[in-house]
Amino acid sequence: METEIIEKIRENLIQGRKSEEDEGIDETLNGTPGVIELTEEALEKGVSPKEIISLAITPGMEAVGEKYDSGEYFIPDMLASAQAAGAAMEILKPHLEKARIASKGRVAVATVKDDIHDIGKNIVVILLKGAGYDVDDLGIDVSTEKIVEEVKTRGIEYLGLSALLTSTMTRMKEVIEALDKAGLKGKVRVLIGGAAVSQEYADEIGADAYCADGFQAISAIGALKQQ
Amino acid sequence: MAREGLLVIRPLERLATKDLNHIHQASLDILSEIGINCHNRDAVEAFAGAGAGASPVGDEISNIKIPPKLVLKAIENAPKEIVLGARDPANQLILHGDRTRVYLASGSESNIWLDTSFRPFINKNDPDEEVKLPSFNPRRGTVADLAFSAHLAQSLDTLDAFIRPVNIQDKDINNHNKDVNKFFCCLNNTSKHVMAGLTSLEQLQNVIAMAEIVAGGQQALQNNPIISFITCLVKSPLQMVDDTTQTLIRICLEGLPVVISSSPQAGTTAPPSEAGIVSQINAEVLAGITLTQIINPGTPVIYGSVPVRARLDNLNDAYGAPESTAYNIDCVQMARYYGLPCYSTAGVSDAPIPGLQSAVERLFSSLLVALSGPQYLHCAFGLLDGNSTFSPLQAVMDDTHFKMLRQFLKPADIDPENLEAVYRKIADTVQTSQKLFINDIRPLMRKGKLSKPYIFEDRQGNDSVLCKANQELERLMTLPGCHLPEEIIEKVYERIPGILPRLDTRKSN
Numbered sequence: 001m002e003t004e005i006i007e008k009i010r011e012n013l014i015q016g017r018k019s020e021e022d023e024g025i026d027e028t029l030n031g032t033p034g035v036i037e038l039t040e041e042a043l044e045k046g047v048s049p050k051e052i053i054s055l056a057i058t059p060g061m062e063a064v065g066e067k068y069d070s071g072e073y074f075i076p077d078m079l080a081s082a083q084a085a086g087a088a089m090e091i092l093k094p095h096l097e098k099a100r101i102a103s104k105g106r107v108a109v110a111t112v113k114d115d116i117h118d119i120g121k122n123i124v125v126i127l128l129k130g131a132g133y134d135v136d137d138l139g140i141d142v143s144t145e146k147i148v149e150e151v152k153t154r155g156i157e158y159l160g161l162s163a164l165l166t167s168t169m170t171r172m173k174e175v176i177e178a179l180d181k182a183g184l185k186g187k188v189r190v191l192i193g194g195a196a197v198s199q200e201y202a203d204e205i206g207a208d209a210y211c212a213d214g215f216q217a218i219s220a221i222g223a224l225k226q227q
Numbered sequence: 228m229a230r231e232g233l234l235v236i237r238p239l240e241r242l243a244t245k246d247l248n249h250i251h252q253a254s255l256d257i258l259s260e261i262g263i264n265c266h267n268r269d270a271v272e273a274f275a276g277a278g279a280g281a282s283p284v285g286d287e288i289s290n291i292k293i294p295p296k297l298v299l300k301a302i303e304n305a306p307k308e309i310v311l312g313a314r315d316p317a318n319q320l321i322l323h324g325d326r327t328r329v330y331l332a333s334g335s336e337s338n339i340w341l342d343t344s345f346r347p348f349i350n351k352n353d354p355d356e357e358v359k360l361p362s363f364n365p366r367r368g369t370v371a372d373l374a375f376s377a378h379l380a381q382s383l384d385t386l387d388a389f390i391r392p393v394n395i396q397d398k399d400i401n402n403h404n405k406d407v408n409k410f411f412c413c414l415n416n417t418s419k420h421v422m423a424g425l426t427s428l429e430q431l432q433n434v435i436a437m438a439e440i441v442a443g444g445q446q447a448l449q450n451n452p453i454i455s456f457i458t459c460l461v462k463s464p465l466q467m468v469d470d471t472t473q474t475l476i477r478i479c480l481e482g483l484p485v486v487i488s489s490s491p492q493a494g495t496t497a498p499p500s501e502a503g504i505v506s507q508i509n510a511e512v513l514a515g516i517t518l519t520q521i522i523n524p525g526t527p528v529i530y531g532s533v534p535v536r537a538r539l540d541n542l543n544d545a546y547g548a549p550e551s552t553a554y555n556i557d558c559v560q561m562a563r564y565y566g567l568p569c570y571s572t573a574g575v576s577d578a579p580i581p582g583l584q585s586a587v588e589r590l591f592s593s594l595l596v597a598l599s600g601p602q603y604l605h606c607a608f609g610l611l612d613g614n615s616t617f618s619p620l621q622a623v624m625d626d627t628h629f630k631m632l633r634q635f636l637k638p639a640d641i642d643p644e645n646l647e648a649v650y651r652k653i654a655d656t657v658q659t660s661q662k663l664f665i666n667d668i669r670p671l672m673r674k675g676k677l678s679k680p681y682i683f684e685d686r687q688g689n690d691s692v693l694c695k696a697n698q699e700l701e702r703l704m705t706l707p708g709c710h711l712p713e714e715i716i717e718k719v720y721e722r723i724p725g726i727l728p729r730l731d732t733r734k735s736n
């Protein structure tokens with residue numbers, strides 16, 4: 001019984017069906033419970049949040065990643081699955097806190113001052129949420145002061161910065177310098193991404209990682225954790 | 228005297244009149260019922276003052292519901308004919324919303340400049356056999372590159388206007404001096420019309436002052452607007468951003484021509500259906516046009532449309548997708564429905580290097596969109612990889628392709644008199660022993676009225692297009708520059724702060 005519902009959650013996650021109303025790929029699932037309803041049901045039945053994460057959500061997202069890599073899935077498919085995973089995590093959050101299971105980490109993501117591009121940033125937010133991180137989306141056109149302030153007050157461990165314009169990428173350097181000044185060096189790790197920047201630029205300004213896409217954000221944070 | 232451009236006599240249409248009516252109504256409904264979320268305070272005040280509904284929806288954001296009559300009045304007030312001036316008056320462009328004379332422009336602002344070199348490769352099994360193959364070297368664009376691309380634009384025959392194709396990223400370029408250097412690079416290397424976006428509003432006065440010096444004074448610039456601006460004030464769906472909206476307002480007050488451009492992506496920032504993206508972008512552009520006419524009635528405003536489909540593997544713009552071409556043609560028709568001059572896009576390829584993919588994709592969209600008759604077509608001279616890369620080699624090939632289109636668009640010579648003459652010619656020729664029309668084609672050949680074989684053709688059985696195009700590029704590079712007169716350059720350096728000394732061409736004049 002337990003394994004059956006775990007399997008259902010995983011399958012619906014792979015299908016990108018957040019809730020009952022969503023269409024996945026397999027049309028026969030239309031109208032049946034989605035990840036949200038199934039997760040609630042599983043909790044009612046006494047399945048532990050830990051099991052839901054380790055047996056349904058994590059392997060489900062891994063399967064989605066493989067499908068994306070092989071070309072079977074496209075970004076919209078992956079985002080639908082990640083949103084479903086994020087929704088499940090929201091439901092599990094209070095239970096995890098009760099069971100004193102820490103989230104994977106606190107992340108904030110922002111598009112820097114004077115830059116309004118946010119499609120890429122939004123993808124990163126959705127994927128990181130889907131991967132089980134606690135993510136604050138600080139929005140677009142966010143000033144350096146505001147970013148530092150938020151990092152401080154929210155206890156952010158990983159800060160993602162996005163810049164698509166060569167005229168705004170210099171803000172990233174500003175943010176890193178301001179974080180240093182605020183005594184946050186080493187306490188928060190900085191990841192950067194967006195069309196304007198590169199690995200060389202990350203090295204130049206002392207960012208901890210450059211990510212060419214949202215998946216690299218997940219692996220980069222994973223790698224930084226190991227350090 | 229204006230440039231000839233390409234005259235499309237019977238424009239290609241994708242939508243029927245009833246479709247255009249539906250889109251028009253849908254856009255008016257969007258504007259009056261859903262409204263635009265405006266992040267700029269001056270614009271909110273202007274809209275409200277003109278009778279639009281404004282209600283706050285967040286920190287410094289107001290939802291503006293624009294009543295149809297305000298939109299219709301703006302369409303009525305907006306000029307139907309716009310002159311884009313040029314340093315050389317023979318390069319002026321006259322954009323008339325009801326006429327389908329197409330001018331071709333370069334663009335956009337790619338970060339990467341692609342150099343091409345050719346290296347010999349020898350067949351392992353037959354050392355006598357050697358071929359030259361291209362290798363591509365991408366690097367960040369500089370002011371020198373921009374100056375060179377303007378020089379190239381000057382010599383490419385089919386290119387009617389210049390939009391900077393490369394983003395200047397030199398170490399000594401910053402937000403405070405970028406605009407003046409950008410415009411100076413363009414104005415000092417081509418005598419064609421110069422259009423660009425503005426990076427920083429604080430530089431607008433300097434840019435205009437420079438244009439006045441070049442044009443010969445304030446009034447001269449108004450009569451012959453040698454520069455114009457592109458403003459992407461809308462962030463889809465239906466949001467007016469703060470800074471670019473402020474820039475637009477200032478440009479309107481200056482009375483210079485301006486493009487209102489919106490670039491929604493079907494599937495991410497716009498609905499994936501054709502009806503959805505076209506009614507949304509049309510609403511977005513109309514909102515911008517309405518603002519221009521509220522701020523300064525009669526502002527020469529161009530309906531700018533860059534609708535694209537999302538690429539599903541990375542969510543970048545899918546310019547090579549046939550759907551993007553379809554949306555663009557729909558927008559060209561919408562602009563014509565309003566009688567407004569239209570800025571449209573075509574010719575961008577998703578391929579990262581010049582080659583077959585790039586040739587197929589760019590020709591596909593360029594031909595179709597050009598034939599739909601936009602007045603000003605950003606036809607992506609040299610652009611690759613979406614808008615990310617500029618290849619001067621590709622630009623040279625693009626020019627040849629547009630020459631083919633120009634030849635094709637020559638009006639057919641069908642009239643009774645001519646038909647009578649050819650009738651006699653046919654009757655005579657069938658009587659001769661060889662039955663050939665050779666004597667008729669020779670004068671046409673001499674007068675240059677016939678197209679020539681593809682100029683980069685290789686009769687040895689190889690595909691040497693890139694190599695031959697590169698030889699042409701090298702030849703064009705050696706042509707003398709079309710710089711401003713020395714005394715003008717002197718004045719510009721004297722009065723306009725921030726222009727890099729290395730852009731001064733006086734020594735080499």
Ligand code: B12
Binds near residue numbers: 121162458489544
């Ligand atoms: C869509 C788009 C827009 C839309 C934005 C819509 C939106 N909601 O975001 C609109 C039309 C509003 C827009 C406006 C402008 N744009 Co624009 N835009 C683009 C475009 C075509 C695609 C960007 C995109 O969304 N890609 C899809 C996403 C999924 O990819 P991504 O952003 O790269 O994100 C991925 C990775 O980079 C990475 N990533 C990104 N950020 C982060 C952050 C972290 C922490 C991590 C880990 C990873 C990560 O992961 C993401 C997911 O895989 C690019 C072209 C390009 N090559 O990028 C131009 C581009 C960025 N824009 C450009 C320009 C010039 C502008 C304008 C100035 C136009 C103008 N003339 O007014 C304005 C700028 C306004 C402003 N102040 O910001 C230029 C920039 C050139 C330059 N100067 O550097 C580009 C390169 C196009 C071009 N060649 O001309 N733009």
